[in-house]
Amino acid sequence: MTIPVLICDDSSVARKQMARTLPDDWDIEISFAKHGEEALAAIKEGLGDILFLDLNMPVMDGYETLENIAKQNLPTMVIVVSGDIQPEAHKRVKDLGAIEFIKKPTSKEVLSELLEKFGLYRPTEGTAANTPPVEKTIVKGEIGQIEYRDCIQEIANVAMGQAADLLARLLNVFVKLPIPNVNLLEVSELEMALTQTESSATYSAVCQGFIGAGICGEALLIFSDSSFEDIAKLLKYKGELNRMVELELLMEVASILVGACTNGIAQQLDTSFSQGHPVVLGQHVKVSNLIKANSKRWKKTLAIEITYEIENYNISCDLLLLFTEDSIDNLNKRLSYLMD
Amino acid sequence: MSEPTIDIKEFHWLMEMLQTIDVGLVVLDKEHNINVWNSFMESHSGLTPLQTKDKNIFDLFEELPKDWLMHKTGSVFMLKNRSFMTWEQRPYLFKFKNNRPITGTEPFMYQNITISPLGSTDGSVNHVAIIIYDVTDIAANRNALEKANLELETLSRTDRLTQLNNRGYWEECLSKEFSRYQRYKTTCSVIMFDIDHFKKVNDTYGHQAGDEVIRLVSKVLTKNLRATDIAGRYGGEEFGVILGNTDAEAAMIFCERVREEIAALDVTYEGQLIKFTVSLGISQAVDSTPDYVTWLNQADQALYASKEGGRNQTNTFKH
Numbered sequence: 303m304t305i306p307v308l309i310c311d312d313s314s315v316a317r318k319q320m321a322r323t324l325p326d327d328w329d330i331e332i333s334f335a336k337h338g339e340e341a342l343a344a345i346k347e348g349l350g351d352i353l354f355l356d357l358n359m360p361v362m363d364g365y366e367t368l369e370n371i372a373k374q375n376l377p378t379m380v381i382v383v384s385g386d387i388q389p390e391a392h393k394r395v396k397d398l399g400a401i402e403f404i405k406k407p408t409s410k411e412v413l414s415e416l417l418e419k420f421g422l423y424r425p426t427e428g429t430a431a432n433t434p435p436v437e438k439t440i441v442k443g444e445i446g447q448i449e450y451r452d453c454i455q456e457i458a459n460v461a462m463g464q465a466a467d468l469l470a471r472l473l474n475v476f477v478k479l480p481i482p483n484v485n486l487l488e489v490s491e492l493e494m495a496l497t498q499t500e501s502s503a504t505y506s507a508v509c510q511g512f513i514g515a516g517i518c519g520e521a522l523l524i525f526s527d528s529s530f531e532d533i534a535k536l537l538k539y540k541g542e543l544n545r546m547v548e549l550e551l552l553m554e555v556a557s558i559l560v561g562a563c564t565n566g567i568a569q570q571l572d573t574s575f576s577q578g579h580p581v582v583l584g585q586h587v588k589v590s591n592l593i594k595a596n597s598k599r600w601k602k603t604l605a606i607e608i609t610y611e612i613e614n615y616n617i618s619c620d621l622l623l624l625f626t627e628d629s630i631d632n633l634n635k636r637l638s639y640l641m642d
Numbered sequence: 643m644s645e646p647t648i649d650i651k652e653f654h655w656l657m658e659m660l661q662t663i664d665v666g667l668v669v670l671d672k673e674h675n676i677n678v679w680n681s682f683m684e685s686h687s688g689l690t691p692l693q694t695k696d697k698n699i700f701d702l703f704e705e706l707p708k709d710w711l712m713h714k715t716g717s718v719f720m721l722k723n724r725s726f727m728t729w730e731q732r733p734y735l736f737k738f739k740n741n742r743p744i745t746g747t748e749p750f751m752y753q754n755i756t757i758s759p760l761g762s763t764d765g766s767v768n769h770v771a772i773i774i775y776d777v778t779d780i781a782a783n784r785n786a787l788e789k790a791n792l793e794l795e796t797l798s799r800t801d802r803l804t805q806l807n808n809r810g811y812w813e814e815c816l817s818k819e820f821s822r823y824q825r826y827k828t829t830c831s832v833i834m835f836d837i838d839h840f841k842k843v844n845d846t847y848g849h850q851a852g853d854e855v856i857r858l859v860s861k862v863l864t865k866n867l868r869a870t871d872i873a874g875r876y877g878g879e880e881f882g883v884i885l886g887n888t889d890a891e892a893a894m895i896f897c898e899r900v901r902e903e904i905a906a907l908d909v910t911y912e913g914q915l916i917k918f919t920v921s922l923g924i925s926q927a928v929d930s931t932p933d934y935v936t937w938l939n940q941a942d943q944a945l946y947a948s949k950e951g952g953r954n955q956t957n958t959f960k961h
Contacts, residue, residue, distance in 0.1 A: 468721045510726075549731050554717075557725045565723075579754050579775070580726045 305330045305422070306441070308350030310341040310367070311383070312359040312481070314449070315456040319407060320354055320383060325414050327426045334443030338362025338370070345376045349442055352422060355400070357384040357391065358459065358481050368398035381416070383408060385463030390476040406460050407570070451484050453637045458482040458606045458623070461566025465559045465621075466610065472558060473536040476613040483607040492603060492624075503528065504587060506548065508556045510580040512564045515573040516632035519603075519625040521560040525552055527586055532615040545585060556580055559610065559621050567623070571636040602627045666736070666753075666774030669760065672719060674699050674712070677769060686738040686751070705737055718757045718770050727755040729781050740778055752781035801875040803853060804860035812874025812882055813934075819872075819884050820934035823927045831893040833883040834941040835900075835922035838953040840879040843918060851911040852879075855918060862903050866896065882938070890926040890958045897922045897956040905954060919954035921945055928961050 307330045309320045317334050324330065333349040335341040337359045344350050353371075357364035364382060371378060382395045385406040392403045402416055417423035459482055466477040485491075507524045533551045534543055541547070561577070568575045604625040611618045625633060660667060661681045669678035679694040689702065700708050710732075718725050727735075729752040736753070740746040754777045760769040799811030807815065816832065823830050837843070837859060844852040856879060863873055863881060872884040885893050901920055909916040923944030931937050940959040947957040 468723055472717055472721060546731065553727060553731055554725070558717075558721065558723055561723045561725075562721075577724070579756070580728065582728065582730055 303329070306333065306349045306351050307331065308333045308335060308341060308344050308353045308378070310335040310338065310353060310359070310364075311356035312336055313356070313452055313456045313459065315452045316356060316383075316406065316459075319456075323408055323410050323413050325410065325417065325423055325425065328417070328423050331439050331441045333441045336361075336443070338364065338367030340443070341367055342370055342374075342376070344442060345371070345378045347442075350378050353378045353380045354383050355380050357382060357386050357395070358479050360481060365394065365398065368395060368400060372399050379420070379422075385460040386479050387463050387467045388470040388477060389467075390470065406463070450634060450637065454604070454606065454633075455482055455484045457567055457570045457637070458484065458563075458608065460570060461563045462608045462621075464566040465562035468558050468562045469555070469610070473533075473612070475536060475615065478611040478613055480609050480611075483605075485605050485607075486630075487603050487605045489601060489603070492605060506530075506552055506585040506587075507583040508552055508560075508580045509583050510556065510560050511578040512575040514568060514575040515571065515636065517571070517573075517575075517625065517629040517636075519623060519629060521564060522583070522620075522622040522624065523552075523556045523559060524620040524622070525555075526618055529617040529619065532612075532617045536612075536615065536617075548585065549582065552582075552585075553580060555619065559619075563608070563621060563623065571633070573636065604630055604633070665776070666772070668699070668772040668774070669769050670699060670715065670772065671769050674715070676702070678771075682774070683736075687736065703736065706735065707732070711735070714757055715770050718759050719767055722759045722761075722767050724759070725757045727757075729754055729777050733781070735772075735774065741776060742778075746778065746782070747786070748778055748782050750778075751776050752778045803856060804875050806860055806864070806881070807872065807874035809874060809876050812872065812876065812884075813938075815872045815874070816882070816884055816938060817934045819886060820927065820931075820937060829887060829889045829926070831885045831888050831890055831924055831926045832937055832941045833885065833893060833897060833922060833924055834876065834938065834945045835881050835883075835897070835920050836877075836945065837879040838919045838921055838949075840918075843916060847911055847914065847916060851916065854911055855909060855916065858907060858909060859904060859920065862907070863900060866900050866903070882941075890924050893924045893926070894956060894958060897924060901954065901956060921948035921953045922956040923948055923959065924956065925959040926961075930961065 305328075307324070309317050309332065311317050311320065321332055324332075331349075333344050335344050339362045341350065341353060341355065342362075345353065355364050355367060362370075364384065368380060370376075371380065380400045382400045382403045383406055384391065384403070387405045395403055401420060404412060404416065414423065414425065418425070462479060462482055466479055470477045504527045505524050506527055507522060509520050509522045511520050512518065527548075530543060530548050530551060533555065534547065537551060537554065539547055539551065557580070560580070564575050564577065604627075606623040608621045608623075609618060610621065660678075663680065664682060666682045666686070667678060667680040668676060668683060671677055675696050675698050676694045677696070679689070679691045683694075684690055694702060700706055714725050714727070717723075734750055734753045735755050738751040738753075740748050740751055754775040756773045756775075758771045758773065759767040760771055762768055799807055801808040806812075819830055822828060837855065840852065840855070843855055856875075859881070860875070863883070867873055867883075870886045874882050876882045883896075885896065888896070901922060905919045907918075909918075923941045923946070925937055925940035925944060927937055931940075944957040944959040948955045951957065
């Protein structure tokens, strides 16, 4: 019997990867949804007996989708597929009724094993080579045109999840993950993007260069100064919160987020980056004073912006990964495996 | 295909390279026992690899910030992620001497530190590498720059002859004091005073004698200042003082003390006795004072009244 399977993810790359990872000899019909609302509609049409669900999406995210499925008692089995690998995220989706949680990017082996475990799929007898793949029809929705930006966004998504997981473990908290913002910016736009934040607040920031495989750039971690009190609490720093302690906290969080994020990206690009030593850009300054961009040397930058927030604490920081203009070609080549 | 192998000769020069590289290299196990100690560490600490092998690092170096370092290595072991520390956070981890003991300006070596997880063949992390970079020159340059900037700042607001604040900076302070007054309504007064018949001193005894007189007046003034009072040389022989938390009456006491001390001074210049006096004017800030310029002008008017009244006296501006 043909099973209707629904893949819900805002990223076209992720939808495609997911569809490609499903067993070749599994008799299914595939539908796609770009966010939770589309997914709920598709389930009601009977297109999603099994739902592969992403967590971080616009319009309606994965958590809300799970809540709605439970509330409306919709007939579907949900397997969450996410880059958010914090144990707390795992626990929350299980509590909301998901039958399993798999981390992005997933593999054919992991997925078939899981589907077998739940009795949803049984591999056909004989070797895979002589089993003809079952024709899979796409019933609704589409993978969509895969653009270069989507690839970078998906890569950032996975890397950001790995970094958040480390931070969550260090601080013993739940880190709220956003959808990473990917843009090709002119220098002037970068300054604008940075100064959009509250003009009266002050910030502290560190930057760290990375380079490898013809790709280079800088990671910038920008902390709003109001965050330090809570971070100190979480890291159990006692005593007065002076400039030195703040610098200590800033470097600690920067080591983790920058290290894990750039490593995560390098891994997915099948390379590795050398990291320079972090440099303090400034403490207690206006955002506009942090970056005195060398506007003469470069015009454009590929910017990935990730805003990390910590649940129940007044902590927020911006991680900016800025790639130089001349890195973009090499980045493109390494991303081609995601695009074809 | 066989695994690439390193023969023993190659291994020897690889080790040699790690030994002689000009950064500190220490490998610690989970108990913080030393596994690797390269020659940079040996030279600077005076301890040989043999003396440090399998010894606990905190036993050998009691001055190490134990809690701090254990917190750092702990998170590297747990998260398998590199950790960075800069000299701005902590000038050094190991207290080593400056590499340039003669010409260097700093007594010790500033260090940047990286702690890296070292994966074993089975993927677990049982060791960390601590890498120590000598960044003394960078730190020394930065410190020298900050010191120079500070000196420049002081220079740019100090009067060379008297070491009092110069007119520009003093007026800046006056404007700030007035804003504070407008906001918090704290009592405050400003004083203007100058040396009587200063031109005659200059003409009779020469400019150097005049300079000496100005220096002595500043000295008396400085001696009578409280910590929060701000004095400045306003013009040639004109001075201004900002008195925070002081009403006109208290300012009068201050002025009279300065005036009497100056009148009592006996200045001998090249064998000649010079006597001189000062005239002073006070203005207390009040609700109707519109701005600091007017406030200062009122003190100037009171000073003019003292001149008119026969000099060597103090007057208060009547609002």
